[in-house]
Amino acid sequence: MISLMWFYILAIGKGSYSSVLSTSSPKITLTNMSTVTAVTNVKISDINDFGDGRDVSVSFTRPQNDSNTSNYRVFIVKTKDANNFSLTTANNLSSNYYTTVDKSGSNGSTLIATLSSSTRDTSGDFIKNNESYTAFVMSVSNTNSGMNKLSPASLAVTLTVSTPTITQVDDVNDFGDGRDLRVSFNKVSDESNVNSYRIFVVRANNYTNFTLTKANSLPSTYYTQVNKTGSNITQVLSAGAKDTDGYAIQNGVSYRVFIMAVTNNSANNVLSSASNMISLLSNNVGAVSNIIASDVSDYGNGRDLFVSFNKAVDEAPINHYRIMVVPTANYNNFSLTDANSVSSSNYTTVNKSGKSTYEQALSENTRDVRGNTIKEGTNYRIYVLTVANGNTLGNNALTAATSTVTLTKNFTVQAVTNLNVADIDDKGDGRDVQVTFTKPTDESNVNHYRILMVPTAYYSSFNLSQATSSSYYITESKGGNLAANRTLDGIRDVRGNFITEGTSYRVYVLTVANGNSLNAYALSSPSPVITISKSKAVQAVSNINVSDVGDYGDGRDLQISFTKPSDESNIDSYRILVVPASKANDFDLNTAIRATNYTGWSKGQYSVKLGANSRDTDGRLITNGQEYRVYILSVVVEILRKCIAYPTHLPTLLWKTFQPLDQWRK
Template identity: 40%
Template sequence: MKKLLVTLAASLLLFSLVLQTQVQAAAPTTTIYINGVKLVTDQAPITVGSRILLPLRAIFEVLDSTVDWNARAKTVTATKDDTTIVLKLGSKTATINNEAVTLDVAAQSINGRTMIPVRFVSEAMGAEVDWNAGSKSVFIKTSGEVNPVPNVYAQVVGHKGNGSDLVVSFIKSPNESTIDHYRILIVKAANVPSFHLAAAQAVTSKNYTTALTQSGDQTISLSAQARDVNGEMIRADQSYAAFVLAVGKANGQNALSQPSSKVTITVNAVAPAVTNVKTSDINDYGDGRDLQFSFTKASDESKISAYRVFVVKTANAGTFNLAKANATASSNYTLVNKTGSSITQTLASGTRDVDGAAIVSGMSYQVFVLSAASNNNSGNNTLSEGSAPIVLSTNTGNAAASNVVAFDVSDYNDARDLRVNFNKASDESRISQYRIFVVKAAYADSFTLTTANALPSSFYTVANKTGNNISQALASSAKDTSGDKIKNGVSYRVFVLSVGANRLSVPSPNVVLTNNSSLLAATDVKASDSSDYNDARDMLVTFNKAYDETNIAHYRVLIVKAANAGSFTLGKANEVASSNYTAINKTGGNLSLNLAAGSRDVDGTKISDGVSYRVFILSVGGGSYNGNNALSAPSGEVVLTDSISAATNVSAKITDSGRIDINFDKPHNQTGISYYAVMIVPAGVPFDVKSANNAAYFIQVNGGTGTTTNDNDKDITGAPLTRGSSYKVYVLSVAASGNTSSNALSDPSGTVTL
């Protein structure tokens, strides 16, 4: 037995020596290169016999193969394109696409790594393998061809005048497994015919955008700092095409696409004006339904989101401008969607003019139409010329009741809680009585004179004329126009019919009855942009006092961002900190105030230009009614803006004498403009209103709409204008106040070369 053990030990020692001779570590002497790049692995290459083995994942993954290890069966399965290889640990038999092949050396486990023969795997996957005995190096070269991407698309998606306006899309290369990454190259249109693969490969990294492979088609948005292949910032009024360079994993194996179609960035996002605004008197309701308007659509509606129709008293039409139109509350204009054709439409019964007054017969009006810019920048809106004046028929128009308001005055939980106030018709000679109709707010827009005349007497309340304005509380049994008893929690609007003259009033604002009637809310809250301080002093707030101020201590003016106004409730109003509202004492009359410079909205943010707000008024209870507050309905939206407008249609051309002839159109509204500063800017230099305010040199234009340079004129840096140099021209509207933040810069002219 002892002799047997000695013999067995000797045999094991001999086997170990043989294995050490057969398996030699190759890490110190053998190096693997893939497409010229040294391959580094966590397990060094080893030599078994005359074959070099590598960890399976290192070689398969660098050859872009997917690999799966089955621990139970001890098999490795690798797939690339249409080739599948299966190796079994310890077996010299493998399969390539289910066909058996014999290996010189089997796959084996060494130091916890599954090692596989490099040459067999590489060649099976279509690569070329060379052995350099002198350097003891293996060179593997993948044979996959780098194909160019087949389609490149470039699209302008903005008007900022830089690379962020461009999006480039492309279909992935047909053989993306051979590609390391893509390079997006922006080329000036004039250079496209001479742009080729060698030029593309020479472009430095700061002048292209890199896109990594992702096994799918790609859409890449460029950055504002993107440059063209010449290193120049991408800019407006320059035509470009996009190329995509597919960069192969093997050195030098690149492929250039065909160019995209040519695109040009513009910074002119101004919505063009409508034309041919006309009005006509088509009915005799004594309200907005009598007025029909029409206009010819704008020449290019792609820059327009919608139209806004403004009804302006003729007495005020001469001073109605773009700034006032932009500041008009949404409740005081009519929104009209673009249809692709010219528009004819009749106003609704409750339509109000820009002052918030109901449209009535006997008043002279003019209609303006605002083209609202699609980029939501009010500075790019455009106002039409006004229509000819129109006076709606006075046949019976002065026989309608007006200023209808409904209040919650008690806590009976029935119609006795509802009091209706209205102004009598100016001419009651043909009126026998008035009828008060309480309409669920959801049905108010469809409530017409015909509907009112058809209702039975149990569905309305009669109010006898008195020769004075009328205030009437309803009876407990009063019903709404649906035949339902009036009750808490329902939103209503109230109409008044002048019987005899058969005229229906404009509806009241919404009213909802609650058990909190001891305090009444303010009504008819309005907000407008009244100045140009660039702070809260620009906001003018007006409102009608509560019908009964007996239990009111004071009011609070609450400024709410329009985006949050829909969720602003009485509970939230009560929680607003005192630093974030404006308190105003009651006076016994309706109230009007401009906010203080440091006023903040309810979130504690300073009120500023460019933000859309709505205004609420909180009636604050006093004495025994302390904490029993009431919140008004909100105002329409208001956005504070500067009234200074930019010049338009700036043009520049070279005269026969070699000077620059400059012309421009003054803005429709010149209020607050002191003069125009004409600025000559070297082409390619980024330029904005901040740059304009800091310009070292400009040409001042006071009364005219143009100028011509002379031999002494300079560009914005103070440098003389030189022959052969290219320039663009801008016009700065300079505010009379001296406040540079109010200045407005035009779009540039085209490029001119002296």
């Protein structure tokens, strides 16, 4: 409604003075000024790496009532100017300086504005990297711009581009050129705009002056180009690789390395930080470390000796390793010259594999460095010779010796480890029990293993003497996989009783020696307690439908169908129970199981008509005019555990018609 009005002021006289009326005001037109609400939860995010407005996403929450709002305007303001950005400023800006967002979705929903490559901030500058921005959103009135509302400012965000990260630079060879330098780096997080990478080798005395501008300006002969792979990259440079001054990469010069991610637009290329400083040197191979020799078996020859060591720091110039067994009686000192002269028949070769730790069990025919077989009672020290690539023996490296090792009879067996049990079936005996354990790595003195089930009610603890005296166990052979995994078919507990549901047990494993050991047995720690139980639930049928389909006046009038359970694997059959309605309230699973009057129904049939002699659960023939409720009992395989399905309808069997009554719970 629009109303025209004039206003007057009446001055009331005091006492006997008369009142005076003013002249009229100018006329005023009253209009209905509709309310506009500001948006909330304004958030600005950096979502891409284009280096322009496409990197920016602004989200905000639409008001619960914005019927008086036509659309929204998103303003990107340099954060340094945000404190001075006002509604008046926003109203005065042209459409080149904001992004319009139309209303969509429901009131109170979140709207998202993704900007374009041509989007400008409120100063008229294109959106760019390394600038901090704050977002505002203005609700635009559909009647009067004077009613527009400006949101509070968002938190500030600075647009950045992820850069490659150098993780390692290594001197890996001795060619005296770029082939000695290996560079490893992590790719940028988003490679969608990256075409390739460039590796720049910069002399360390000038690396602080190396910039993105300098990198972009260099010719292709001054860097190494690497295609992106989708993964982090490790690259050994070529023999002809040059540094950024145009000189061939060489020994004795200190370098730092940079990586540049190359995009479709060179203006968006990004440069990594500098690597650690590296100087290429000509190096001999390094010796291995942490060498350990152990007597691990009782064969009386080289198989008893187990050697482990950590690899040399740099394996690139290494060809292989040699394990040498040196009798202490013949060598006070064993030198590199001695090691280089040992016959190939008298050491064990270990090829390099890149593993950080090497482990080697020697063979039966291993000989010491003098050509004698390894034997018990002799004192040895073990050395490892690192053999360099090529034929220069002087480049090889020898470890210090291990402590003295003397082979003796160990005569021990070990208990199994990682013993665990699980209830995996519903057969009600040992077949339900799965046992897993790890055998000892050295089974040279083992004959076999015995698995024993101990009822916890009779044994608060179970010891080695009780384990060795029991004649009730399952045998597991030695050898094969170290990880044993089996069920306990036919097992009895250590008291001679069959395994039963509801009884708590612990499982033990007894290691039995082969006669060469001083300790003939070793008993494991107990397993967790296991109580086998029915773990697989039987499902009831669903969607029972009952219809009066005939006029015989007996069970032939009754048609029954249902939907089978999704899992019938533990169901043997079904039973149809027709219950007089007067007794249905007291009819439950136990009553159903005890019932002797039912119609058996095999799996695979899910719709059937009853017979003329079909009876209700009271044993009476099904007759016309009687109200019944129909139940289906799922009968379990073997153990006959049952589950009852409640009827969907309460049918009344009539001569010609069937009237379904109330819906019943299943």
